[in-house]
Amino acid sequence: METQNITLLSFKIQDDLFAVDALQVDHILELPPIITAVPNTPHYMKGIINLHGNIIPVADMRLIMDKEVQDKRSDASIIVLNPSNIQDARIGILVDVVEEVIETKKEALKETITEGKKGLIEHFEGTLVFNEDFVHVINIAHLCEIIEK
Amino acid sequence: MIDKFRAKFVEESTDNVHDLEEALFLLEKDMDNKELIERIFRAMHSLKGGGAMFGFNHLSEFTHHLETIFDWVRTNKLKVTTDLITLTFSAIDQIKFLLKTGDLSAAEDLNAQQNFIQRLQAFLSGEGSTGPSGAAASQTAAAPEESDEKTYLISFIPQKELLQNGTNPLYLLDDIHALGQALTLAYTHKVPSLDLIDAEANYCLWQILVSTAESINEIKDVFIFVEDECELHIDQVAGRNILQDKEVLEKTEKAVKNSTLLTVEDFKLENQAPVAGPAPQTEEKKKAAIKEHKISSIRVSSHKIDELVTLVSELVTLQAQLSLYAENTQDATMLSMSENVQKLSRQLRENAFDISLIPLQSELMRFQRLVRDLSKDQGKDIDFVIEGGDLELDKNIIENLTDPLLHILRNSIDHGIEVPEDRIKAGKAPKGNILFKAFYSGANVIIEISDDGKGIDAELIRQKAIAKGLIESDAALTEKEVLDLIFVSGFSTREVVSDVSGRGVGMDVVKRKLANIRGEVSIESEKGKGTLISITLPMTLSIIDGLLVGVGENQYVIPISAIDKLYALQPEQLKQSFNQVVVIDNEQYPYIDLRKVFKVSDAEDREQLQMIMVKAEDRLTGLLVDAVIGEYQTVVKPLGRYLKKQEILSGASIMGDGTIALVIDTTRLLQKQKNRK
Numbered sequence: 001m002e003t004q005n006i007t008l009l010s011f012k013i014q015d016d017l018f019a020v021d022a023l024q025v026d027h028i029l030e031l032p033p034i035i036t037a038v039p040n041t042p043h044y045m046k047g048i049i050n051l052h053g054n055i056i057p058v059a060d061m062r063l064i065m066d067k068e069v070q071d072k073r074s075d076a077s078i079i080v081l082n083p084s085n086i087q088d089a090r091i092g093i094l095v096d097v098v099e100e101v102i103e104t105k106k107e108a109l110k111e112t113i114t115e116g117k118k119g120l121i122e123h124f125e126g127t128l129v130f131n132e133d134f135v136h137v138i139n140i141a142h143l144c145e146i147i148e149k
Numbered sequence: 150m151i152d153k154f155r156a157k158f159v160e161e162s163t164d165n166v167h168d169l170e171e172a173l174f175l176l177e178k179d180m181d182n183k184e185l186i187e188r189i190f191r192a193m194h195s196l197k198g199g200g201a202m203f204g205f206n207h208l209s210e211f212t213h214h215l216e217t218i219f220d221w222v223r224t225n226k227l228k229v230t231t232d233l234i235t236l237t238f239s240a241i242d243q244i245k246f247l248l249k250t251g252d253l254s255a256a257e258d259l260n261a262q263q264n265f266i267q268r269l270q271a272f273l274s275g276e277g278s279t280g281p282s283g284a285a286a287s288q289t290a291a292a293p294e295e296s297d298e299k300t301y302l303i304s305f306i307p308q309k310e311l312l313q314n315g316t317n318p319l320y321l322l323d324d325i326h327a328l329g330q331a332l333t334l335a336y337t338h339k340v341p342s343l344d345l346i347d348a349e350a351n352y353c354l355w356q357i358l359v360s361t362a363e364s365i366n367e368i369k370d371v372f373i374f375v376e377d378e379c380e381l382h383i384d385q386v387a388g389r390n391i392l393q394d395k396e397v398l399e400k401t402e403k404a405v406k407n408s409t410l411l412t413v414e415d416f417k418l419e420n421q422a423p424v425a426g427p428a429p430q431t432e433e434k435k436k437a438a439i440k441e442h443k444i445s446s447i448r449v450s451s452h453k454i455d456e457l458v459t460l461v462s463e464l465v466t467l468q469a470q471l472s473l474y475a476e477n478t479q480d481a482t483m484l485s486m487s488e489n490v491q492k493l494s495r496q497l498r499e500n501a502f503d504i505s506l507i508p509l510q511s512e513l514m515r516f517q518r519l520v521r522d523l524s525k526d527q528g529k530d531i532d533f534v535i536e537g538g539d540l541e542l543d544k545n546i547i548e549n550l551t552d553p554l555l556h557i558l559r560n561s562i563d564h565g566i567e568v569p570e571d572r573i574k575a576g577k578a579p580k581g582n583i584l585f586k587a588f589y590s591g592a593n594v595i596i597e598i599s600d601d602g603k604g605i606d607a608e609l610i611r612q613k614a615i616a617k618g619l620i621e622s623d624a625a626l627t628e629k630e631v632l633d634l635i636f637v638s639g640f641s642t643r644e645v646v647s648d649v650s651g652r653g654v655g656m657d658v659v660k661r662k663l664a665n666i667r668g669e670v671s672i673e674s675e676k677g678k679g680t681l682i683s684i685t686l687p688m689t690l691s692i693i694d695g696l697l698v699g700v701g702e703n704q705y706v707i708p709i710s711a712i713d714k715l716y717a718l719q720p721e722q723l724k725q726s727f728n729q730v731v732v733i734d735n736e737q738y739p740y741i742d743l744r745k746v747f748k749v750s751d752a753e754d755r756e757q758l759q760m761i762m763v764k765a766e767d768r769l770t771g772l773l774v775d776a777v778i779g780e781y782q783t784v785v786k787p788l789g790r791y792l793k794k795q796e797i798l799s800g801a802s803i804m805g806d807g808t809i810a811l812v813i814d815t816t817r818l819l820q821k822q823k824n825r826k
Contacts, residue, residue, distance in 0.1 A: 036703060036801075036809040038792060039747035048788070048801060050809055053463030055801045057791045089790055148791055 004106040008128070010135050011079065011095040014067045017135045019128070020081065022101055024140050026090060027051065027080040031073065044120070044147070046094055049078070056080060058092040059147050066119035083140050091147060102130055112136055120146050154315065158203040159248055160448075165192045166248070170241055170514050173234060174521075180229040189237075190219045194370060196244065202374075207262060208247040214269040215240050221273065235525070236272060238518070240265070298329065300387040301368060302411060303357040307379040309350040316375055322355065324371045329361030330392050334401055338408035356411055358401065360390035386416035451544060454505050461494070461501040462784045466803055468494045473806075506541035506688075509587055512551050513538050516558055520583065523562045530569055530580045531562065537587035542594060546686060549666045550596075553659040557598050557682050558583070560656075565602030565680055575677065577601065594688055599681040605674040607631045614640065632672050636660045664816060667693075667710065695783050695802070697810060698759065699776040701749030704810040706783055706802050707761060711815040713769055715777060716760040731760060731771055738762065740771030741822050746797065763815045770819055785812050797821060 008019040009028075035047040035058055044063035048055050058078055062069055078092040109126030125137040169192040176185045193216040200209030215237065221227035243265055253259050303325065307318060325331050333355055340352040359368070368383050369376075391397050397416075404411045468490050475487035513535055520533040542550070566572075566581035573579055586597045607628050614620045614634045634640060635656045656670075663670050667687050674680040687693075695706035696715075716733055731740045740760060760771040783802035788795055799814035 034808060036811070038788070038795065038798070038811065039703075039749075040795065041792065045791070048792075048809055050803050050807055053459050053466060053786075053803060055786045055788060055803075055809065057789060059791075086790075091791060144791075 008102045010099040012097040026082040029078040031076040060094045298390045300360045300391045302386045304382040306354040311351045331359040384413045510538045535585045540587045561600040565600040594686045596684045601679040604676045697778040698774040700743045706812045711763045713762040713764045718758040742773040
């Protein structure tokens with residue numbers, strides 16, 4: 001079988017490591033001083049930011065993953081995703097720390113073992129063992145679907 | 150990948166169809182115009198060829214039959230008649246349908262398609278038998294000239310990029326071979342050594358000697374899709390088949406060996422009298438004219454333009470920050486530089502917005518079709534005049550404008566213009582007039598549709614409105630107020646639902662649809678004289694004049710157009726009020742507290758309150774805000790798919806300092822509030 005290279009961007013949410021397909025990452029931003037809250041939106045929707053003149057909604061991954069919200073988040077960043085197969089669907093996700101870019105093979109992904117639902121995300125693309133840590137790979141299309149609901 | 154090409158084909162074909170319709174309209178007025186017939190034929194040919202290439206097989210097949218008809222017309226075997234034009238118009242509708250749906254799969258669609266093709270064929274055989282003498286005569290006249298085989302030298306020198314569009318030049322060569330006996334000479338001397346080769350570039354060029362009875366146009370048609378990507382020369386070199394001549398064969402061998410292209414001069418010996426001198430020249434000229442036309446405008450995807458507008462908006466934002474900074478520093482150099490940047494960015498912004506406008510013209514064809522088809526159906530004779538068709542509007546406005554305009558036109562034809570007999574009885578010319586007029590007025594565009602039909606009977610409207618319970622029987626209304634009743638939902642003037650306008654969509658829908666693009670509609674009518682409907686539209690949707698207000702920590706923009714008055718209130722004034730009603734100038738107005746709508750906690754006490762009176766459906770409602778910040782002209786940006794459930798916010802706007810203000814859709818806000826009660 002042909003080996004398929006994949007590039008992932010990993011990030012931390014509380015104590016867990018997650019990753020997304022790095023090729024669908026548009027920008028990585030520092031947490032801006034103001035995220036304009038939009039009233040009457042789901043609780044995980046932090047608000048909108050101005051990215052080079054475009055309005056980008058930002059979702060808080062801590063809330064999506066059902067973790068407690070921390071007030072002080074000095075390393076927090078926004079990863080702006082640009083899903084390749086959905087139009088006009090750029091979205092920022094707020095994470096605790098952006099870790100690193102991982103180059104690996106698709107075969108290295110093992111099935112993610114979860115006990116029940118992990119936050120709002122129903123399934124993962126797989127789990128990778130990297131530097132003795134587990135990195136759970138989030139499917140961007142699935143994530144966008146959840147946020148859009 | 151292929152989808153991209155298909156989309157492009159559909160886009161180009163839409164242009165072709167558009168061109169086809171336009172030419173057909175002109176042909177209707179000038180039935181013997183050869184150039185128009187040729188134009189129609191060419192458009193059909195492109196549709197057919199492209200259809201087959203991009204997998205629109207049904208389209209291709211269908212157009213083939215249509216093309217045959219026009220081939221007959223072109224060769225004088227068939228005369229242009231009104232019937233023919235009507236048939237072609239309905240065929241164009243079928244083509245549009247096929248372009249939209251691709252290949253048909255539903256049985257009924259297939260049946261309809263077959264029936265239509267039979268109609269086309271019947272048309273051919275029917276016409277063929279009625280006027281065979283004339284057709285035959287012209288055919289025989291043309292025949293001897295064509296039956297002789299001629300030899301052409303085709304020099305096909307493609308550009309390097311030829312292959313990138315998915316063109317396979319070998320297929321073109323195959324097509325040439327299909328025309329008659331042919332000899333292809335391939336020149337490969339331009340192919341570089343292997344280490345320099347670009348695998349996606351074309352380095353080959355070809356010369357083909359073809360001996361065929363077909364006309365030079367047939368050969369040109371083979372190259373129709375690549376003519377912009379190659380240098381192409383087609384010359385007649387002999388009036389007979391010279392492919393067997395030894396001399397010729399020697400010459401070709403030599404040419405390939407030495408990599409020197411054959412020229413017409415090489416065949417001078419064989420060449421008799423120069424062939425049809427002036428004709429190809431005019432052809433060349435025509436082609437040159439077409440080429441020139443092409444260069445004067447380019448096709449850019451709307452996505453790219455949106456991006457440009459976005460970037461320019463960003464530049465303007467940045468520039469505002471810059472001038473603020475420059476003013477603070479009071480540095481003369483800095484100040485003059487920032488001023489220059491401001492000038493430039495303003496020009497750039499105006500330019501960019503100008504680009505995103507498209508002429509109204511693009512939609513007018515549909516209106517002409519509607520008027521033509523309906524008036525023919527109803528036996529009415531209508532002169533439809535369009536003024537100001539070159540006026541430009543925002544793409545989004547035009548997209549949303551078409552349906553309301555079509556509806557208004559339908560009304561004019563269906564209810565307005567009388568049949569000729571009635572018109573004569575009323576002392577009018579038998580031919581009715583509909584005038585479509587578009588013009589600028591300040592920052593607005595006004596579109597007027599007027600007819601000289603029977604007008605609207607205000608008394609009749611009044612009776613209907615009473616019967617439907619829309620107004621009290623003793624309501625004292627001015628004539629204008631009565632006419633405005635037709636915009637109220639649940640009102641339709643005809644008892645019998647007509648095939649045309651009474652499709653369950655009334656003028657209220659027109660009004661609502663126009664309101665979506667911030668347009669307003671009004672009506673004037675005089676019984677027996679005619680009706681005038683006028684629509685006022687903003688020039689662009691993306692910029693609005695707005696009032697910036699503060700609610701809680703956020704800033705919001707309320708469109709100025711919706712605002713009637715502002716009042717500063719003391720908190721006490723509010724406390725006296727009950728049931729969400731505020732008393733201002735001894736009048737009671739309902740109000741909405743935006744803090745409640747946007748769920749801002751009421752913790753901090755508000756010292757000064759502002760009440761903004763907005764107008765919707767002729768009623769004033771107050772919006773309670775914390776502060777009025779000022780008036781701004783802002784660019785409205787969509788909130789995107791994740792926030793589309795946000796009903797009362799129509800978008801967001803980036804302020805000069807880079808912060809974001811949310812834009813309130815007052816109409817929706819009031820509606821939502823009303824429904825809650």
